[in-house]
Amino acid sequence: MSALFIFALLIVLMLTGMPISIALGLTVLSFLFTMTDVPVEAVALKLFTGIEKFEIMAIPFFILAGNFLTHGGVARRMIQFATSMVGHWHGGLALAGVLACALFAAVSGSSPATVVAIGSIILPAMVKQGYPKSFGAGVITTSGALGILIPPSIVMVMYSVSTNTSVGKLFMAGVIPGLMLAALLGLTTWILARKHNYPRMDKASWTERWLAFRRSAWGLLLIVIVMGGIYSGIFTPTEAAAMAAVYAFIIAVFVYKDLNLQQVPKVLLDSAAMSAMLLYIITNAVLFSFLMTSEGIPQAMAGWIMDKGFGLVSFLLVVNLLLLLAGNVMEPSSIVLIMAPILFPVAIALGVDPVHFGIIMVVNMEIGMCHPPVGLNLYVASSITKMGITELTVAVLPWLCTMLVFLLLITYVPQTSFWLKNLVFIRL
Numbered sequence: 390m391s392a393l394f395i396f397a398l399l400i401v402l403m404l405t406g407m408p409i410s411i412a413l414g415l416t417v418l419s420f421l422f423t424m425t426d427v428p429v430e431a432v433a434l435k436l437f438t439g440i441e442k443f444e445i446m447a448i449p450f451f452i453l454a455g456n457f458l459t460h461g462g463v464a465r466r467m468i469q470f471a472t473s474m475v476g477h478w479h480g481g482l483a484l485a486g487v488l489a490c491a492l493f494a495a496v497s498g499s500s501p502a503t504v505v506a507i508g509s510i511i512l513p514a515m516v517k518q519g520y521p522k523s524f525g526a527g528v529i530t531t532s533g534a535l536g537i538l539i540p541p542s543i544v545m546v547m548y549s550v551s552t553n554t555s556v557g558k559l560f561m562a563g564v565i566p567g568l569m570l571a572a573l574l575g576l577t578t579w580i581l582a583r584k585h586n587y588p589r590m591d592k593a594s595w596t597e598r599w600l601a602f603r604r605s606a607w608g609l610l611l612i613v614i615v616m617g618g619i620y621s622g623i624f625t626p627t628e629a630a631a632m633a634a635v636y637a638f639i640i641a642v643f644v645y646k647d648l649n650l651q652q653v654p655k656v657l658l659d660s661a662a663m664s665a666m667l668l669y670i671i672t673n674a675v676l677f678s679f680l681m682t683s684e685g686i687p688q689a690m691a692g693w694i695m696d697k698g699f700g701l702v703s704f705l706l707v708v709n710l711l712l713l714l715a716g717n718v719m720e721p722s723s724i725v726l727i728m729a730p731i732l733f734p735v736a737i738a739l740g741v742d743p744v745h746f747g748i749i750m751v752v753n754m755e756i757g758m759c760h761p762p763v764g765l766n767l768y769v770a771s772s773i774t775k776m777g778i779t780e781l782t783v784a785v786l787p788w789l790c791t792m793l794v795f796l797l798l799i800t801y802v803p804q805t806s807f808w809l810k811n812l813v814f815i816r817l
Contacts, residue, residue: 395420395680413727414673417680427683445671447546447556449664450630454611455497456660457637462647463608464506467492470605473598475575476590480582482518483528484575486511490532491571494539496611496633500721500758504533504769512773518588522774523784524581530770530781531788532574534755537721539567541615541630543667544721544751550671551729554743556626557619562744562806563751564616569805570755570795577791607640667722674726701739705800708732709753716757720765724757725750748806752799756792759785 395416402412421427458464471488478484489507497503508529515525537544540560549556581587593601602609614636615629624632641648648656699707711732715724729750736746758766760782767781776784799805 394424411673413670413677413723417673417676420680421676425683445546445550445668447541447627447630448543448667449660450627450634451498451541451543451546452663452667453657453660454630454633454637455499455502456656456663457634457641457648458493458497458608458611459502459506460641460648460652460656462641462645463496463605463637464489464493465510466601466605466645467608468507468511470598470601470609472590473593473601477592478579479589480520480578480587481590482511482515483520483525483578483582483587486515486525486528487532487571487575487578490529491535491539491567492605492609492612494533494535494537494567495541496608496615496637497536498541498543500534500536500755501765501769503536504529504766505773508533508770508773520587522776523780524585524587526770526774526776526781527784527786527788528574528578529773530766530785531759531792532571533766533769534758534792535567535571535574537758538563538570538748538751538755540564541626541633542751544725544754545747546626547667547671547722547725548729548747548750551674551726552733552743552747554747558744559747560616560619560626562748566748566752566795566799566805569798570752570792573791573795574788577788581787607644611636611640670722671726674723674730677727677730699739701741702801704735704739705741705749708736708749709796709800712750712753713756716753716760716764719757721754721757724754742803742807745803745806749796749800752792752796756789756796759789759792 398419399412399416402415405412407415468485468489471485471492472482475481475484475488486507489511490503493503493506494500497506512522512525512529516522536542540563542560542563545559545563546556548554549559611633615633618624618629618632619626638653642650642653712724712728715728719727733743733746737743758764760767767778767785770776771778771781774781
């Protein structure tokens with residue numbers, strides 16, 4: 390009964406147009422102070438202990454690094470390198486967009502940042518070359534979602550905070566699925582481009598490719614610093630985020646010089662505003678998790694599923710459907726912070742690996758960012774392309790279908806997530 394009241398109140402508040410973070414906080418506090426005997430001191434203590442985790446510090450650092458890279462010319466150089474490598478294939482510039490999104494995702498940790506950084510440069514070039522605007526928009530909107538699967542990923546950090554799962558293991562587990570999805574999106578792009586005979590570029594010489602690589606090397610080196618540092622044990626993921634922020638500042642201001650010192654305060658303020666928003670959501674999600682646990686809702690759900698004889702296959706199918714539906718009304722951070730504390734105990738009871746379950750959730754979040762009505766990537770792409778949401782929704786359908794097939798693969802073939810993670814952590 391308490392679960393019905395909690396979710397009914399949350400849905401009602403959300404339907405009023407209230408921001409999800411405030412609706413979450415009001416729901417929790419209203420229930421705690423009117424229908425339970427939990428003292429105010431316990432709530433305050435839980436707020437403090439819930440957000441003092443060291444891993445949370447990675448979020449503002451990754452956001453700051455992503456903003457420096459977005460404004461610092463890194464994206465443009467990555468596009469030039471990607472174009473030199475695959476531009477001569479069918480739909481070469483579109484394939485370069487997929488590759489550039491994958492590369493930028495590996496240094497930014499943010500899906501919207503990837504769409505803005507790559508899309509604002511490559512979409513006008515595609516239209517100029519003769520590609521339909523809808524084709525370019527579909528490529529960038531879906532490929533930009535790689536920003537939350539290819540590590541470092543802010544959404545993975547949030548899942549780690551919600552479930553006490555190792556961030557390092559999540560990052561390692563996301564590498565192979567991220568590369569697989571990039572390859573599948575590229576294959577879809579190539580098939581469509583070949584079918585419609587979209588433009589190809591002249592093949593770059595190896596000298597041109599080497600020069601393009603050299604120009605983008607400072608940005609690409611950040612991938613080595615973050616993942617190499619975590620892999621070798623030199624620093625933790627949180628320390629890697631801090632290193633990434635400092636390194637991104639140096640290459641944007643002093644190496645590439647596309648960002649001057651007068652612009653740095655604006656980047657800092659934008660990063661602070663985004664970080665504050667996410668940390669506020671986390672704070673309220675911590676309270677929500679505390680309420681769920683104190684009311685025994687995850688335990689009751691796990692018991693009900695066990696009693697009904699739900700198997701692993703059917704449970705994971707229900708989880709995917711639930712998360713895809715949640716993607717219709719909420720953005721990824723909120724979904725992870727609300728749903729993970731509820732679904733995670735049930736998944737563990739059924740024998741699902743916590744890291745594998747995290748990857749499943751992240752892939753669902755990727756898909757949620759690319760379909761209406763709250764697909765954040767759609768709104769970002771709309772602002773770049775000046776296309777309507779309905780038109781964009783139709784444009785992304787081929788790649789969206791590819792992502793749904795990939796979701797089933799990731800869900801039921803866990804080795805795709807385990808292989809690199811086991812290889813790294815067994816050696817360590």
